[in-house]
Amino acid sequence: MRAVVIEEPNKLSVTTVPDPTPGRGEVVVKVTAAGLCGTDVHMLAGEFGPTKYPVIPGHEFSGEIVAVGEGVTAFAEGDKIAADPAIYCGACHFCAIGRGNLCEQWGTIGITVDGAAAEYVKVPAKNCYRLPETVELRHAPLIEPLSTIVRGFDIVDPKLGDHFLIYGAGTMGLLYMQVAQRAGAGSVSVVDINADRLTVAKKLGADHVATSADELESRLGWQVVTDCTGNVKAIEDGLTRPIRGGTFQQFGCAPDQEMAQFSPFRIYNDEIRIVGSMAILHSYGRAVELLGKGVIDSETMITHQFALDEYAEALETFKRGTGRKLQIVPDKAAA
Template sequence: MKAAMITGIDRIELTTIPDPTPRPRDVVIQVVATGICGTDLHILEGEFAPSLPVVPGHEFAGRVVEIGADVTEVAVGDAVAVDPSLYCFECYYCQRGQANLCERWNAIGITEPGGAAEFARAPVGNCFKLPDGLDVATAALVEPLACAVRGFDVLPLKLGTNYLIYGAGTMGLMMMELAKRAGAIDVSVVDLNPARLETARLLGCTAAVTSSAEVERARGWDVVIDCTGVPAAIEDGLRQVGRGGTFLQFGVSGEHALASFEPFKVYNREITITGSMAILNSFERARDLFVAGAIRPDVMISESFALDEYADAVKQFRAGVGRKLIITPN
């Protein structure tokens, strides 16, 4: 099969590799669409993936074309979205119900071949069926939505909360949509990219601005979410959290990036700083929210590319042009 492969730092090659074969509890999926996200850029920068080469693509959906000998839950022809997380189920964190922090955490598209290929293999337990009539390509959005749902799992949920979100990329926009569903009274978004802010307005937010100064609240914000990973945004965001408020570090910074904050304010205002990493028991809820229309794929997905255009898609994503870019390998 054809596959895009990250072979080294900033090196993407289109190659031919053997078709995947299922182990007893695996399925093979013909990939309909794979999303590109910030994590793929980190892999290209030599971070996040423990070793290269790897076939990227951790956000994908497709149709089952082959099932392992012991699979009964899905059948050939079923449309599925795939949770890429591969936990060991044995380590200290897995045993404590924190499998996303697994000491041997692996993921399809990061440590195992992913969806930037004609076919991909996944354990059946990672496959979540999609209803008939749903455009399977759009379901590449379920994986990032599952990360956003996990983000909300670590936040205090209260009706009438105000949210300030940094970054209006796919993740920031999904956080915005979920915040509205979670009973927000105000969801405002900060980004430097005017086109992205325009999308936030189109989807509906309280304000979409280039600087937090434009939406200053005398008492600060209940919840501030970083969806940029950029230290300047993180530092600014931490300063906007009000008394008793929470800051969620969702964006992925460079592994050695530093951001500073004022410990006095964290103490004095009883601020909670928390993080959220990938997916934990949130994929099925994300699938259900997606099917229920919680996000608008027609707005979220701005373009699709052929597999042999993977490098072009990455280049465009890096330039911040468009929104969620998907690869349609077949």
């Protein structure tokens, strides 16, 4: 099969590799589409520590099952699925206390084992979710990023009527915004230096948008401030914005060696809660249901589709901040 392979940091190829075959408890999926995200950029740059090279990227994906391994009874060939990419050991301290996303042997399809930037991908059947009839295969890769948003809301645990400030109107910020609106936010404000992105945020329901939080006014302040950029300057600014007693959530993935400055006195004096949100935990199935109910405007979110041979171009497009969700479509011919 044809696949994208990150051989090592800053070395990418599109080549032919052996077709995957399912082992016990596994299925092979013919990939319909695989989404790109910031993690893929960090992986290629050598900035995401857990990556195991060489690896086929692609952890947001959907497709149709074409082969079923021994012992698989819940799925059959022809089933249309999306899959939680998380792989946990099930035996370490964190798995034992139900925190598999912090697993000591943490793994993910497309990061530590071969993923879906390929014609086919091998997946544990237990990770698969059959798609509702209301969800198109080409929309289903949005389930993975949406599931991380669901996890983020589990951690923040907002109250009805809370006011949100979101840094970043890229894919993750726009998904977060749409969920916040449906979850009963009092208001949702979005900050991004890209004015075109702010236009989309407003279209999708943001109450207020601006290129700087200094331009925004909030009568009560923001109970929840979330960084969806991973940019240190945005993070440092965001840490100054929660109302007293409010919460700052680090949701965006920053390069693993970056450091940010903040005022420890303000954290203490204003009782600011700082929380992280790492990947997926007991949230993928709920994201399937939310996408099926139309919580997300999938058509607006997906803007570009690239062939496998265009993977490098897709990453450059992503880094330029062009569009929203970019997808790799293995069946698509290169332009």
